[in-house]
Amino acid sequence: MFTIKFKIILAYTLAFGVLLTIFAAIIYNSTREAAFMKLDTNLKSYSISLRTEIEDELDDHEQLDLKKLSAIRAKGLIEEKFQLFNSKGEVVTKDSTFYNIPTDDIKKAVKNTFIYEKKRVKHRKYHILWSSFETAKDSVYILETAASDRDVHEELDRMFYLFLFIIPAGLIITGITAYFISKAAFKPVARMADTAKNISGKNLDMRLELPKARDEVRALGETLNEMIERIDYAFKSQKRFVANASHEIRTPLTVIQTELEILDKKIKDTELNESIKNALSEIESLSKLTSSLLTIAKLDISQDKLNLSQIRIDELLADCVQTMNQAAVKKNIQITLSLDDAVEMKADKEKLKSVFLNLIDNAIKYSMSGSGVTIVLGKITGNKININVEDSGIGISPSEIPYIFNRFYRSNEIRAEISGSGLGLAIAKEIVDLHRGEIKVKSEIGVKTVFNITLPTNLS
Ligand SMILES: Nc1ncnc2c1ncn2[C@@H]1O[C@H](COP(=O)(O)OP(=O)(O)OP(=O)(O)O)[C@@H](O)[C@H]1O
Ligand SMILES: [Mg+2]
Structure with missing residues (x-):
C-alpha cells in the first residue's frame, strides 16, 4: 500500500497543497487590506468634498442646503451618508439616521482632523470617518461620513470561493502529475523487477535491462x-x-x-x-x-546446446530396447516395440538416447516380474511425433506426479527397496525441453504408467 510511488505522490501533493494555501492566504489578505484602504481613501475624498461645500455654504449664506449636500456623490462608495454636528454634539444636518456620536468621542473628534472607525448599523457594516473643521466664523463642526463595505466583502467572498475551487483542483492536478512522473521514473525499476523474477539457477546468463539515463x-x-x-x-x-x-x-x-x-x-x-x-x-x-x-552437470554447463543431426528415431528406439533387454530378461519382463514406419528427424542422438534409456529403465525397475513394457512410436502428425513408454507396474500416486521430474525426487515407498538417484526423469525432461518437446505422464496406482513424449520434427 505505502509504496515509494505512493509516498512521492503524497509528499508532492501535500507540499503543493501547503504552498498553494499559504499563497492564497497572502493574496487574500493583501487584497483585503488594499480594498479597505481604497474604501477609506474614497471616504476621505467624500468627506473633503462635503466639507468644502459646507464651508462654502456657511460662509456665503449661513444656511445649509441639505438637497445640495445630499446630491454630492463619491467615486467607489455605496450607501454613503453623512451627518454634521456642532461642537456640543448636536446634529446640525444629516442625510440619514445614524447613532449620535457620544460626547467623549466628540471631544476626541474635535482634537483630531480625521478619525476612522468601523461600525455596525442595522446589521450592515460601515466604515466611518469623522473630520473636524473650523469655519471662518470660528465655529467648530464635526462631519461624520459613512459608507458600506458590502462591495469589498462581496469581492473578497468571490475570491474566497475561487480559492476554494482552485486549491482542490490544483491538488488533483498535482496528484495526477506526480503519479505520471513517478510512474515514468519507476518504469525501469518495474522492468528490472520483472526480469529479476524470471532469473533462476537455469538462466543466470540473463541480465537486467538498464535505463538509458545514467541515474x-x-x-x-x-x-x-x-x-x-x-x-x-x-x-x-x-x-x-x-x-x-x-x-x-x-x-x-x-x-x-x-x-x-x-x-x-x-x-x-x-x-x-x-x-x-x-x-x-x-x-x-x-x-x-x-x-x-x-x-546433468553437462546439461547445466552447455545449456540449450544441442548437437543436432539427422537421425532415425525408430532405429534409436530399437537400439535402446536392445541395450535394456538384458535387464528386462533378468526380471522376466517382455519389451514390445511397435514401429510403423521409419521416422527421420533432426535431434541430438546421444541426449535422446539417454531419455529413452531412462524411461525404459524406470518401466523395468518399477514393474513386477513377468509383466510387460510397450514402446510405441506414433506417426508424424503435423510437425510432431509421439513416443509412448507404457508399463503395468506399481504406478505413481497423483500426489507425487507434480514432483517426479524434480531433481533427486524419489517416491518414499520405493526409496528403500529399489535403488536409484532420482535424476533420470529430471534429465529426460531437460533434454525434451531442449528439443522444444513435451513429456507427460499418466498413471494408475498398481495398474499402469504411461510416459508420453512429443517432439517437433522441424527443429533446426
Ligand atoms: N514407470 C514408473 N512407474 C512407477 N513409478 C515411477 C516410474 N517412473 C518414475 N517413477 C517414480 O518417479 C521417481 C523419479 O524417477 P527417476 O527416474 O527420476 O528416478 P529414479 O528412477 O528413482 O532414479 P534414477 O533414474 O536416477 O536411477 C521414481 O523414484 C519413482 O518413484
Ligand atoms: Mg529412473
Missing part, C-alpha cells in the same frame, strides 16, 4: 547485474566441479568393477562370492549415479 536506478541495475554475474560464475564453477568429479570417479569405479569381477570368478567361496556380488551391485548404482550427475 541511481541504472547504478542499482548495474550492481545487480554484477551480482548475477558473480552468482553465475559461482554456479558454473560448482557445476564444473560436479562434472569433473563425476568424470574422475568413473575410471576408478570401472577398474574396481573389473577387478571385483575377476576376483569373483577366481574365488570359489560362497560367502565371499556373495559379498563380492553385493559390492558389485553397489558399484553399479554408484556408477549410474556418477553418470547421471555428469549428464
Whole structure:
C-alpha cells in the first residue's frame, strides 16, 4: 500500500497543497487590506468634498442646503451618508439616521482632523470617518461620513470561493502529475523487477535491462547485474566441479568393477562370492549415479546446446530396447516395440538416447516380474511425433506426479527397496525441453504408467 510511488505522490501533493494555501492566504489578505484602504481613501475624498461645500455654504449664506449636500456623490462608495454636528454634539444636518456620536468621542473628534472607525448599523457594516473643521466664523463642526463595505466583502467572498475551487483542483492536478512522473521514473525499476523474477539457477546468463539515463536506478541495475554475474560464475564453477568429479570417479569405479569381477570368478567361496556380488551391485548404482550427475552437470554447463543431426528415431528406439533387454530378461519382463514406419528427424542422438534409456529403465525397475513394457512410436502428425513408454507396474500416486521430474525426487515407498538417484526423469525432461518437446505422464496406482513424449520434427 505505502509504496515509494505512493509516498512521492503524497509528499508532492501535500507540499503543493501547503504552498498553494499559504499563497492564497497572502493574496487574500493583501487584497483585503488594499480594498479597505481604497474604501477609506474614497471616504476621505467624500468627506473633503462635503466639507468644502459646507464651508462654502456657511460662509456665503449661513444656511445649509441639505438637497445640495445630499446630491454630492463619491467615486467607489455605496450607501454613503453623512451627518454634521456642532461642537456640543448636536446634529446640525444629516442625510440619514445614524447613532449620535457620544460626547467623549466628540471631544476626541474635535482634537483630531480625521478619525476612522468601523461600525455596525442595522446589521450592515460601515466604515466611518469623522473630520473636524473650523469655519471662518470660528465655529467648530464635526462631519461624520459613512459608507458600506458590502462591495469589498462581496469581492473578497468571490475570491474566497475561487480559492476554494482552485486549491482542490490544483491538488488533483498535482496528484495526477506526480503519479505520471513517478510512474515514468519507476518504469525501469518495474522492468528490472520483472526480469529479476524470471532469473533462476537455469538462466543466470540473463541480465537486467538498464535505463538509458545514467541515474541511481541504472547504478542499482548495474550492481545487480554484477551480482548475477558473480552468482553465475559461482554456479558454473560448482557445476564444473560436479562434472569433473563425476568424470574422475568413473575410471576408478570401472577398474574396481573389473577387478571385483575377476576376483569373483577366481574365488570359489560362497560367502565371499556373495559379498563380492553385493559390492558389485553397489558399484553399479554408484556408477549410474556418477553418470547421471555428469549428464546433468553437462546439461547445466552447455545449456540449450544441442548437437543436432539427422537421425532415425525408430532405429534409436530399437537400439535402446536392445541395450535394456538384458535387464528386462533378468526380471522376466517382455519389451514390445511397435514401429510403423521409419521416422527421420533432426535431434541430438546421444541426449535422446539417454531419455529413452531412462524411461525404459524406470518401466523395468518399477514393474513386477513377468509383466510387460510397450514402446510405441506414433506417426508424424503435423510437425510432431509421439513416443509412448507404457508399463503395468506399481504406478505413481497423483500426489507425487507434480514432483517426479524434480531433481533427486524419489517416491518414499520405493526409496528403500529399489535403488536409484532420482535424476533420470529430471534429465529426460531437460533434454525434451531442449528439443522444444513435451513429456507427460499418466498413471494408475498398481495398474499402469504411461510416459508420453512429443517432439517437433522441424527443429533446426
Ligand atoms: N514407470 C514408473 N512407474 C512407477 N513409478 C515411477 C516410474 N517412473 C518414475 N517413477 C517414480 O518417479 C521417481 C523419479 O524417477 P527417476 O527416474 O527420476 O528416478 P529414479 O528412477 O528413482 O532414479 P534414477 O533414474 O536416477 O536411477 C521414481 O523414484 C519413482 O518413484
Ligand atoms: Mg529412473
